Amino acid sequence: MHTRIIKANPENPSPDAVREGSEIIKRGGLVVFPTETVYGLGANALNSDACGRIYQAKGRPSDNPLIVHISSMDMIWKVAENVPESIIEKINELWPGPLTLLLRKSSQIPLKVTGGSEYIAVRMPDCKLALDLITMSGVPLAAPSANVSGRPSIVNGLDALTYLEGKVDLIYDSGNTRYGLESTILDVSGKVPVLLRPGSYGIEFLEKYFGKITLLETLKISERRDIPITPGMKYRHYSPDKPLYLVDNPAIMNDIADGKYGENISLIAPEELCRKSKVPCVSLGDGSDLNIVASRLFQALNAVDHTEGSVAFAPTFPLNGIGLAIMNRLTKASISTISDGKQVITVIEKGSNFHHSENPDKMN
CATH class of the missing domain: 3.40.50.11030 (Threonylcarbamoyl-AMP synthase, C-terminal domain)
Structure with missing residues (x-):
């Protein structure tokens, strides 16, 4: 596979650059794109085969869930169901931003995306290129970090070449990301919010919106199921080759x-x-x-x-x-x-x- 590189301003991308990525997404291909946190390896979240190619490109275990990215609140109903109005009010204040929420998945989302779980990790990135790509593609994007599974996440588009050249259709070269750290993941599917992965939004900040938050050791399997329900809960990663x-x-x-x-x-x-x-x-x-x-x-x-x-x-x-x-x-x-x-x-x-x-x- 030939991997095309497109230089694109993350906050002022050209429509032509975005369109090229969206056409790849529509035909089931893979696109590496920037967000405000890290670079994502994206595919149509409604297409099970396309999402399967994400796992193949990364060498990612099939039971390690993918985060799904949306570009509008209208799109949330494609990926999640039974979202309480109280949660909608809170995320209207916090999205777009580096916060992923664990919700109950909709029937439109393949189990391959969630690693077999009935729950889905969803966020709206605060990056115009990412939002435009999702909107122009017309579908939510499943997008883990754009690295080989187990290695450090990617915060510069050209670094993705090290791992993914020849494995993906397109990589956006958009410089360094703003935060350089993946999003916070918060489980709001139950009665008490649970922090599953810490990120740029800390507990102290999020408790202003969600009240008391329970901290879960993210390497443990969820007590609700015998499979991980969100990325980073089962497998160690970020490791350099050097001990x-x-x-x-x-x-x-x-x-x-x-x-x-x-x-x-x-x-x-x-x-x-x-x-x-x-x-x-x-x-x-x-x-x-x-x-x-x-x-x-x-x-x-x-x-x-x-x-x-x-x-x-x-x-x-x-x-x-x-x-x-x-x-x-x-x-x-x-x-x-x-x-x-x-x-x-x-x-x-x-x-x-x-x-x-x-x-x-x-x-x-």
């Missing part, structure tokens, strides 16, 4: 950066630590601004594989606000969290013999 460990001791992170444990090491860290590091260090930007850290996280996870060193280390971050989302991604991307020098020495010794496939929890 990554989190360090929850700032003093140890400083010692690693100072070269105390040798130079066969890489770091992912805030700019202030990278500036003085004696080992290769991929910058997350100003560590005092977690929104910047979040926006650079996936690019850093990709970049660390291109640095020297057999093992990589990253710090932990506070769990309030967007810090919860950052730690959710880092925890999934890493093997474990360590806190003392002896553990550092142990994992470095293991690092040179590490093979990504040896970690059974990281499903690609």
Whole structure:
């Protein structure tokens, strides 16, 4: 398959550029497009065969659900049913934006989209190119992140070429996304809202609209069913090929950066630590601004594989606000969290013999 690249302004796309993508969607093809969060790999959400090609292109497990994107509130009734009026009022204030809601799916949505679940994850992206593409296609788009399953999500269109060239019909080259982190996923299908995946909209912000929100450990299977009901609940992902460990001791992170444990090491860290590091260090930007850290996280996870060193280390971050989302991604991307020098020495010794496939929890 030949993959066409189109350069397009995400907030002022040309009608011709949008039309080309929409024609591909209409005939059952695959299009990589930007949103305000990450790039999506999109197909007609009402076409089971087209959605099957998403799983094939990504190497994604068939029971890992896809998020469905809509461009208007009228379209929500194509993908969901029995949505309470109280929920409609809230999402009218919050959409478009980086918030995905778990609702009961409509009969028009194939079970392939939901991984066999009767629930569907839905959102309205805050990106004009994405909205125009959906509107011109005339159908909702099923669109997980545009990466190979298990690897860091894509926040720049050209990076999608690394994974998907020859596997998709079209990739929009629209530069970096605004947030650089996937949407928050909130289950509003029951009596009490449950946070299934943290994102740019934190619990503190969402509780202003939905009241008390319960936090669910997103790696667990839903208690309601024996299958995952939303993306990211069963399989580990975001992982670089290089073994990554989190360090929850700032003093140890400083010692690693100072070269105390040798130079066969890489770091992912805030700019202030990278500036003085004696080992290769991929910058997350100003560590005092977690929104910047979040926006650079996936690019850093990709970049660390291109640095020297057999093992990589990253710090932990506070769990309030967007810090919860950052730690959710880092925890999934890493093997474990360590806190003392002896553990550092142990994992470095293991690092040179590490093979990504040896970690059974990281499903690609």
